[in-house]
Amino acid sequence: MEKAIIAVVGGGTMGNGIAEVFAVAGHSVYLYDVALEIREKALFDITDRLRRKSGRGKLSEPVEVILQRIRTVDTLDELHQAELVIEAVVERMDVKQQIFSVLDQICSQTAILATNTSSLSITETASVTKHPERVVGMHFFNPAPVMRLVEVVAGQFTEAFVVEKVVQIASEVGKLAIRVTDTPGFVVNRVARPFYLEALRIAGSQVASVQAIDRIIKSTGFKMGPFELQDLIGIDVNYAVTASVYESYFQESRFRPHGLQRSMVQSGNIGKKTGRGYYSYDRQ
Amino acid sequence: MTASKILLLGEGPQSEEVAHWLTDRGDEVVRFSETLENYSSADVVIEVIRDSTLRQLALAHVETMISEQIPIFVSGLTAYVAEVASWLKYPQRVSGFQPWLLTSMDVLEVIRPLQMEQEEQWLRATLFWQERGKQVEQVDDCPGMVFPRILAMVVNEASFALGEGVASAKDIDIAMKHGTNYPFGPLEWADRIGLDEIISVLQGMHVHLGEDAYRPAPLLQKLTYAKRFGQSSGRGFYSYLAQTDGQGAAH
Ligand SMILES: NC(=O)c1ccc[n+]([C@@H]2O[C@H](COP(=O)([O-])OP(=O)(O)OC[C@H]3O[C@@H](n4cnc5c(N)ncnc54)[C@H](O)[C@@H]3O)[C@@H](O)[C@H]2O)c1
Numbered sequence: 001m002e003k004a005i006i007a008v009v010g011g012g013t014m015g016n017g018i019a020e021v022f023a024v025a026g027h028s029v030y031l032y033d034v035a036l037e038i039r040e041k042a043l044f045d046i047t048d049r050l051r052r053k054s055g056r057g058k059l060s061e062p063v064e065v066i067l068q069r070i071r072t073v074d075t076l077d078e079l080h081q082a083e084l085v086i087e088a089v090v091e092r093m094d095v096k097q098q099i100f101s102v103l104d105q106i107c108s109q110t111a112i113l114a115t116n117t118s119s120l121s122i123t124e125t126a127s128v129t130k131h132p133e134r135v136v137g138m139h140f141f142n143p144a145p146v147m148r149l150v151e152v153v154a155g156q157f158t159e160a161f162v163v164e165k166v167v168q169i170a171s172e173v174g175k176l177a178i179r180v181t182d183t184p185g186f187v188v189n190r191v192a193r194p195f196y197l198e199a200l201r202i203a204g205s206q207v208a209s210v211q212a213i214d215r216i217i218k219s220t221g222f223k224m225g226p227f228e229l230q231d232l233i234g235i236d237v238n239y240a241v242t243a244s245v246y247e248s249y250f251q252e253s254r255f256r257p258h259g260l261q262r263s264m265v266q267s268g269n270i271g272k273k274t275g276r277g278y279y280s281y282d283r284q
Numbered sequence: 285m286t287a288s289k290i291l292l293l294g295e296g297p298q299s300e301e302v303a304h305w306l307t308d309r310g311d312e313v314v315r316f317s318e319t320l321e322n323y324s325s326a327d328v329v330i331e332v333i334r335d336s337t338l339r340q341l342a343l344a345h346v347e348t349m350i351s352e353q354i355p356i357f358v359s360g361l362t363a364y365v366a367e368v369a370s371w372l373k374y375p376q377r378v379s380g381f382q383p384w385l386l387t388s389m390d391v392l393e394v395i396r397p398l399q400m401e402q403e404e405q406w407l408r409a410t411l412f413w414q415e416r417g418k419q420v421e422q423v424d425d426c427p428g429m430v431f432p433r434i435l436a437m438v439v440n441e442a443s444f445a446l447g448e449g450v451a452s453a454k455d456i457d458i459a460m461k462h463g464t465n466y467p468f469g470p471l472e473w474a475d476r477i478g479l480d481e482i483i484s485v486l487q488g489m490h491v492h493l494g495e496d497a498y499r500p501a502p503l504l505q506k507l508t509y510a511k512r513f514g515q516s517s518g519r520g521f522y523s524y525l526a527q528t529d530g531q532g533a534a535h
Binding site: 141147148149151176178179180181183186187188190191192193194195197198199202205206207208212213215216217219220221222223224226253254256 | 422433435442445450451465470
């Protein structure tokens with residue numbers, strides 16, 4: 001069977017990772033982003049990662065062969081042949097809706113239109129298309145070539161066979177696909193909230209220190225404690241996800257952000273990327 | 285280390301794990317039973333009873349038979365240790381500990397309640413655990429302590445999501461293991477520890493901290509009413525009964 005032609009819209013962190021996943025698995029991939037430099041940077045990043053993988057003997061084909069499958073394009077129109085389009089642009093509903101209304105017109109009737117959104121509604125994104133039944137969430141995790149999970153999200157009008165098709169394609173490229181309904185945070189970003197929030201409440205009420213909490217949690221089998229993990233993800237990013245889930249659930253108290261998060265963000269010490277968060281890091 | 289003769293209060297998988305862990309370290313474990321026995325030879329008391337009324341009765345009963353010097357270690361899972369200590373005539377020898385995963389964790393959470401004022405009593409209490417190989421981590425006296433509080437809330441959120449039909453139990457577990465590197469899925473972990481244990485931690489926090497955020501998910505409540513505690517009872521979020529359906533049907 002021929003492998004589906006893939007289009008990726010947005011060549012940032014997620015988009016170029018997703019393009020790599022499909023190219024490595026043998027799919028033809030069209031990659032679109034707004035500016036030439038960004039498209040070049042995306043190809044450069046992919047090439048760099050593939051070379052390293054190849055060096056470690058992790059690829060079954062030469063890097064050049066894989067790279068030949070990826071074509072960067074400078075208009076959305078050039079994506080019309082794609083059978084599965086995965087959108088991974090900035091997390092803004094207006095931008096995504098604009099893209100989906102165009103894709104809906106230029107792509108074949110049978111093409112599946114997927115969004116990699118972490119926090120926006122699939123149903124709302126689909127509402128600007130004539131065929132919301134073929135719009136679906138395909139939520140990869142960062143870094144996309146490494147993390148195995150993909151949340152396949154059914155919007156209110158998504159056809160079941162579209163979900164199944166996406167689950168199948170994701171499995172074929174080596175991912176673990178799960179089926180999720182269109183609810184804020186889907187599964188991972190929702191169920192992970194208390195891991196951080198309870199830790200913050202425990203630290204905030206002086207029940208245990210940040211360091212003690214991390215030591216205790218690691219002793220149960222977690223690779224990182226909740227504070228080390230926030231430092232890695234970025235305290236600002238973690239705080240933004242919490243605030244978004246909290247608002248999306250109409251301020252359900254379980255999701256209420258904690259003052260300690262906000263104060264860390266206000267201080268500018270937002271984790272590893274600034275050299276300091278809950279812990280201090282050497283900056284080379 | 286000097287081996288102790290330990291009187292263990294509590295039943296069910298949690299106390300089995302405690303008994304097992306102590307016996308492995310050379311201690312002699314005596315189980316508490318309702319029939320009047322003489323426990324005066326015990327030199328340590330460990331308590332892991334969940335039900336508040338039962339634990340109060342058991343502790344009061346045992347205290348009449350042991351000397352006032354005998355240290356008493358109580359679970360800090362569901363109540364303030366200061367409250368548990370307050371039930372006793374000699375509360376100054378009571379300290380708290382976290383019994384979940386006792387056999388697998390190197391670290392042990394311990395609580396020094398307000399009544400344990402003497403430094404020497406506290407040193408003796410922590411030494412008991414250190415001599416048995418634990419790295420003790422002192423936490424403040426608060427129901428649920430650290431790990432049980434965090435895990436119970438993760439399980440609760442997973443239960444809300446499952447009850448709302450967001451994803452299947454199996455998919456929720458896969459999501460947390462592969463989307464964010466959890467060592468176990470929250471629902472399979474709950475089945476191992478026991479849904480009855482998980483919900484009692486949530487209820488303890490709900491009552492003592494008084495916040496709506498700790499309200500147990502409806503599905504978790506119903507499963508525990510139906511005695512689907514997990515592995516211990518054969519069914520929880522998954523089924524462990526004689527496999528007719530392949531590999532354990534998810535709820
Ligand atoms: N970074 C993560 O951890 C992560 C994880 C999962 C999902 N996501 C989601 O993936 C999406 C992208 O996130 P990212 O981290 O890759 O962001 P990013 O900023 O790295 O990349 C976004 C890209 O979108 C491009 N873009 C903006 N407007 C565009 C348009 N109109 N047409 C085409 N391209 C456009 C930008 O030029 C940029 O290259 C978001 O929806 C985000 O929520 C992110």
